[in-house]
Amino acid sequence: MSAPARRYGAVVGVKPAMLARYKELHAAVWPDVLAVIKRSRIGNYSIFLRTLPDGLPYLFSYFEYEGDDFAADMELMASDPVTKRWWAECVPCLELLPDRSPGEIWSPLEEVFHLD
Numbered sequence: 829m830s831a832p833a834r835r836y837g838a839v840v841g842v843k844p845a846m847l848a849r850y851k852e853l854h855a856a857v858w859p860d861v862l863a864v865i866k867r868s869r870i871g872n873y874s875i876f877l878r879t880l881p882d883g884l885p886y887l888f889s890y891f892e893y894e895g896d897d898f899a900a901d902m903e904l905m906a907s908d909p910v911t912k913r914w915w916a917e918c919v920p921c922l923e924l925l926p927d928r929s930p931g932e933i934w935s936p937l938e939e940v941f942h943l944d
Contacts, residue, residue: 833871833892835942838934841923842877842885850887850921851877853914860910868905869895884923889934 842850854875865873873891880886895901905911919933928935 831894831896833894834898835939836889836891836893837937837939838889839925839937840887840889840928840934841925842887842921843923844885846921847877847885850918853917853921858910858914861914864905864908864911868901869893870901887922888937 870891870893874889876888876890878886878888893901915933922933924933925935
């Protein structure tokens with residue numbers, strides 16, 4: 829029996845001048861990157877865009893993790909050479925939030941409600 833899915837949400841800013849590039853990258857995510865995401869036991873992954881009242885665009889992500897060792901699976905993803913190249917394309921588009929954890933790109937969101 830597999831572990832129940834754990835839900836994760838996160839937020840990051842996106843540089844207005846790089847928004848078109850970020851959207852272009854995600855309109856055609858590299859197949860090897862998608863394969864690593866799936867091997868890392870991540871499913872139902874979405875990224876949403878919203879410009880907030882401060883006039884800046886933000887990305888909100890949601891995914892479900894269905895494994896039993898999140899840290900190990902995230903390390904698998906982080907150590908993948910193709911994923912590293914993908915992140916080298918994507919991260920320069922982002923405006924990292926100052927309150928994120930050291931070494932992190934996306935800042936976690938607190939889940940306050942979920943309808944089963």
